[in-house]
Amino acid sequence: MMFAVFASLSLALVLGWFGRRSIAVACMALCFGLAVAEFLWEIYSPEYGFRMPWIQTRVIDGPFAPDLAVAQLTQPRGDLS
């Protein structure tokens, strides 16, 4: 489908340059529709659908965990002392 997106886009730009305004706008509208369809097809996952579970958050009902870096700095380094 990417082929069709760029084919209609190139055609629209060339026709627009040569003054065929109505056909160029029609080609650009076709290009936009194809690009939206291609985008939706690309981001759709059979597993997740259109969702993005890797950035979903859940309610944290407990206290915040101490920052890992701060915890490492404050821990005694027994092997060096």
Next chain:
Amino acid sequence: MSENTMTAGMASLKQPGVRTLPAVLNHLYLLAMMTVIAGILTAAMVMQYVWGELPCPLCLLQRAAMLGVCFGIMQQFRHGLSNRNTGVSLLFTVFLLVVSVRQTLLDIYPRPDHEYVGSAIFGLHMPVWSVLIALALLIALAFELIFWGGKDHMREARLADHPPIRALATAVSLYVIALALINFGSVVLQCGVSECHTFGYALLDSLTGAPATSN
């Protein structure tokens, strides 16, 4: 203000120099916008052909969106200044923003087989740059409408009245058309008529019988 002063003011507004200055500024503004977009597309193609970083499908859609913005600007040059053409550019700018934000969110959390494609430039990867570019274009188009939108006499302004700007606009427009045609050829080589991958140029590999290599 006396009547004579008002009459003189109206007469000065009817002078061609006074009336065409906003149109000249609008044309220069649009020309600058299209030149910046052409520069961004050129940089993307240098990354593809010189550094060997093949664009992902969403990256290709972002290129198509930028070329769509250029289409709206070129229509302004060819057929006169119009809010309708600005609307075309605006539509593709919003599409660019949606695609680039979705791609940024796709790889924002490190996990296996998901990382930002391509090299980082000034610490930011291309999808993040695309978000910034889309926002800059939205702001630029908003300023164009604020300064030059809704003025009927601007529709009669023609580039032919200003040969130097016309020559520059023609050169940049032809360059953008050339970029679109090169991108089209590149998509044909990379994707053929089926799904796009970043492993290599699928059509070339199938013609030469070479296995697809991962970058």
